[in-house]
Amino acid sequence: MSAKRNASRRDFLKQCxxxxxxxxxxxxxxxxxxxxxxxxxxxxxxxxxDDLLRGTGSTVDSRRMxxxxxxxxxxxxxxxxxxxxWSKLVRPGETVGLKVNALGGRGLSSNLxxxxxxxxxxxxxxxxxxDIVVWDRETDEMERAGFRIAMGGNGVQCFGTDRxxxxxxxxxxxxxxxxxxxxxxxxxxxxxxxPVLKDHDGAGxxxxxKNMYGVIHNPNKYHPNGCDPYIADLNMxxxxxxxxxxxxxxxxxxxxxxxxxxxPEYSWRHNALIVSQDPVALxxxxxxxxxxxxxxxxxxxxxxxxxAPHYIATAADAGHQLGTNDPGRITVAEV
Amino acid sequence: xxxxxxxxALGVGEFPAPLAAQPLLGGAQKQDDxxxxxxxxxxxxxxxxxxxxxxxxxxxxxxxxxxxxxGVNRGGTYYSLVHSRVCAAHVDPxxxxxxxxxxxxxxxxxxxxxxxxxxxxxxxNWDISQSRPEQVPAEFTPPKRVAELAKQYGCRTIAYxxxxxxxxSEFLMDAADAGHNAGIRSIVVSNGYMQQESLKAAYGKMDAVKIDLKSFxxxxxxxxxxxxxxxxxxxxxxxxxxxxxxxxVYLVVPTLNDDDAGFIGLxxxxxxxxxxxxxxxxxxFHPEYLLKNLPITPVPTLERAKAIADxxxxxxxxxxxxPGHPAQNTYCPKxxxxxxxxxxxxxxxxxxxxxxxxxxxxxxxxxxxx
Numbered sequence: 124m125s126a127k128r129n130a131s132r133r134d135f136l137k138q139c140x141x142x143x144x145x146x147x148x149x150x151x152x153x154x155x156x157x158x159x160x161x162x163x164x165x166x167x168x169x170x171x172x173d174d175l176l177r178g179t180g181s182t183v184d185s186r187r188m189x190x191x192x193x194x195x196x197x198x199x200x201x202x203x204x205x206x207x208x209w210s211k212l213v214r215p216g217e218t219v220g221l222k223v224n225a226l227g228g229r230g231l232s233s234n235l236x237x238x239x240x241x242x243x244x245x246x247x248x249x250x251x252x253x254d255i256v257v258w259d260r261e262t263d264e265m266e267r268a269g270f271r272i273a274m275g276g277n278g279v280q281c282f283g284t285d286r287x288x289x290x291x292x293x294x295x296x297x298x299x300x301x302x303x304x305x306x307x308x309x310x311x312x313x314x315x316x317x318p319v320l321k322d323h324d325g326a327g328x329x330x331x332x333k334n335m336y337g338v339i340h341n342p343n344k345y346h347p348n349g350c351d352p353y354i355a356d357l358n359m360x361x362x363x364x365x366x367x368x369x370x371x372x373x374x375x376x377x378x379x380x381x382x383x384x385x386x387p388e389y390s391w392r393h394n395a396l397i398v399s400q401d402p403v404a405l406x407x408x409x410x411x412x413x414x415x416x417x418x419x420x421x422x423x424x425x426x427x428x429x430x431a432p433h434y435i436a437t438a439a440d441a442g443h444q445l446g447t448n449d450p451g452r453i454t455v456a457e458v
Numbered sequence: 459x460x461x462x463x464x465x466x467a468l469g470v471g472e473f474p475a476p477l478a479a480q481p482l483l484g485g486a487q488k489q490d491d492x493x494x495x496x497x498x499x500x501x502x503x504x505x506x507x508x509x510x511x512x513x514x515x516x517x518x519x520x521x522x523x524x525x526x527x528x529g530v531n532r533g534g535t536y537y538s539l540v541h542s543r544v545c546a547a548h549v550d551p552x553x554x555x556x557x558x559x560x561x562x563x564x565x566x567x568x569x570x571x572x573x574x575x576x577x578x579x580x581x582x583n584w585d586i587s588q589s590r591p592e593q594v595p596a597e598f599t600p601p602k603r604v605a606e607l608a609k610q611y612g613c614r615t616i617a618y619x620x621x622x623x624x625x626x627s628e629f630l631m632d633a634a635d636a637g638h639n640a641g642i643r644s645i646v647v648s649n650g651y652m653q654q655e656s657l658k659a660a661y662g663k664m665d666a667v668k669i670d671l672k673s674f675x676x677x678x679x680x681x682x683x684x685x686x687x688x689x690x691x692x693x694x695x696x697x698x699x700x701x702x703x704x705x706x707v708y709l710v711v712p713t714l715n716d717d718d719a720g721f722i723g724l725x726x727x728x729x730x731x732x733x734x735x736x737x738x739x740x741x742x743f744h745p746e747y748l749l750k751n752l753p754i755t756p757v758p759t760l761e762r763a764k765a766i767a768d769x770x771x772x773x774x775x776x777x778x779x780x781p782g783h784p785a786q787n788t789y790c791p792k793x794x795x796x797x798x799x800x801x802x803x804x805x806x807x808x809x810x811x812x813x814x815x816x817x818x819x820x821x822x823x824x825x826x827x828x
Contacts, residue, residue, distance in 0.1 A: 207519045293584075343526065344577050346515075346518075347684075381506055381521075384507070384521055
């Protein structure tokens with residue numbers, strides 16, 4: 124990984140615009156991508172950290188979270204103000220789905236303060252509150268993770284696919300044949316992916332790409348062989364690709380072993396957000412973070428355990444081109 | 459291929475027609491998961507709150523709060539989510555399973571829960587077999603109620619079918635016990651993709667078994683079924699040793715498993731390992747699910763498969779899903795006279811007496827009369 128620790132924002136931006144090749148990443152990279160991919164040789168991954176994110180307590184401070192998110196987004200989008208950054212990603216009138224990950228309960232699900240911060244900035248960028256839907260598979264699971272369910276009215280919507288069901292028709296790509304959440308197909312035309320950085324006993328790591336398992340009715344069918352090539356094939360579905368604009372990975376609390384369920388003994392407070400428009404580059408970067416933590420704890424690498432996340436390479440291969448896993452083509456900025 | 463979970467649904471209060479091969483419009487009903495949840499019978503606890511499922515050869519290792527192909531692990535205890543969770547129930551002719559040598563002309567109280575341990579690209583019932591239990595409307599139908607309903611509808615048997623009964627083994631075992639207590643037998647329509655221990659325990663309670671042998675090729679099992687051939691063959695041998703009445707269905711899919719070498723290998727394996735008297739049904743494929751690009755199996759292909767199996771010496775080779783075809787009837791392997799005539803799914807005439815041909819007294823294997 125080409126991590127460039129302590130890089131200044133100016134240095135980072137300089138790096139971003141010095142390449143020649145154009146990355147052929149996902150089908151629709153969104154408004155920002157269309158403007159920047161043409162000039163950028165590399166995929167950008169921003170890691171924003173704040174060691175004081177929780178102050179002296181255990182709860183994430185909302186104001187500091189907003190500041191952390193702003194720092195990440197301004198760096199990613201090369202803007203001095205947060206709303207300007209968001210305005211490059213979304214337009215008024217669009218409906219935005221925030222696909223969270225609530226599997227890990229209160230300990231290891233997409234951070235609530237982060238979601239509040241995103242909703243705040245989306246509204247400032249012109250998205251109506253009622254056009255934002257925070258969602259995952261099951262409403263009960265979301266409630267257990269601390270989400271306050273809201274369906275109807277003018278406020279931000281928050282519920283699981285069980286409330287709207289899945290489409291009746293199958294969609295297929297490669298090894299995958301699934302019914303898609305109607306929240307995805309009927310309630311949002313922009314998708315912002317909000318995974319959690321964590322270990323996965325089968326896939327090795329579950330970050331951005333695998334979070335799309337929460338979009339389909341039959342994820343249990345796609346866990347053999349370390350979820351490969353299923354994860355990559357799933358992310359190729361046009362209904363997902365054309366909506367995906369951004370991934371904001373919640374690494375405020377991350378987990379390096381024993382996932383995907385929450386295991387306090389294997390989690391740590393990383394106090395970070397990892398942001399990118401290239402989900403493959405983000406997953407590769409997140410995987411390296413997990414590996415470093417595993418090494419620090421004296422654990423074997425995921426490869427040595429026979430569960431390296433090979434699906435990341437598949438997502439980058441010629442048959443998928445969902446992004447890059449080549450560290451030489453990933454620019455990581457830590458801010 | 460599993461019989462289609464459609465047709466004559468029960469028009470009773472518990473199962474308003476048509477019960478639920480198709481999820482209801484407007485989304486799955488909210489269900490109380492607790493009433494359907496029982497600890498699984500076949501699994502092993504591992505470290506870190508993981509479990510290893512021992513039900514089928516897949517042997518899913520399932521982390522805490524995760525699911526395998528079926529079931530869910532909570533804190534190191536593995537649960538079945540489908541006990542008494544009936545999502546399809548019909549009264550079907552037993553010939554629809556198909557079982558041709560077991561109580562012909564009777565009807566079976568046929569039921570299913572959601573779920574399957576493979577993912578056949580040609581599945582007719584994918585909307586229930588490839589869904590999670592909570593995604594399919596279902597009714598709480600405990601074993602005693604199953605037996606009562608079977609009796610109420612004049613069924614001699616309870617048939618576990620449509621999806622894949624392997625995944626609801628706990629329910630199947632309890633329902634079979636309840637049925638036997640009420641004088642109702644149990645039959646299962648299964649892929650046979652099980653571990654030996656679970657097979658013996660669960661299907662040991664069955665009175666007859668129909669196994670879908672989907673191909674005689676490991677690559678087909680891997681690519682089209684998402685399973686393995688070898689454990690299915692092992693299951694057939696074990697069922698034979700257990701003296702369970704067993705019939706085999708082979709769904710002939712154009713271009714994928716319709717080669718002569720496959721038919722020859724299949725027939726010879728049956729002859730060697732199971733004997734000549736096991737009924738073998740070559741059935742016609744219809745485009746479904748993920749194989750909509752292939753045509754219906756031509757009848758001459760089915761006839762060629764039958765001719766090969768006949769030539770290898772198998773005594774009871776049938777052609778299925780082709781209404782009116784003469785190879786749906788049972789003939790005496792000695793004198794060649796017709797003994798059971800079938801029209802569609804109905805046995806219109808059964809001449810077998812005392813388990814023998816009435817013309818030449820040749821014994822005809824099966825369970826012909828109650």
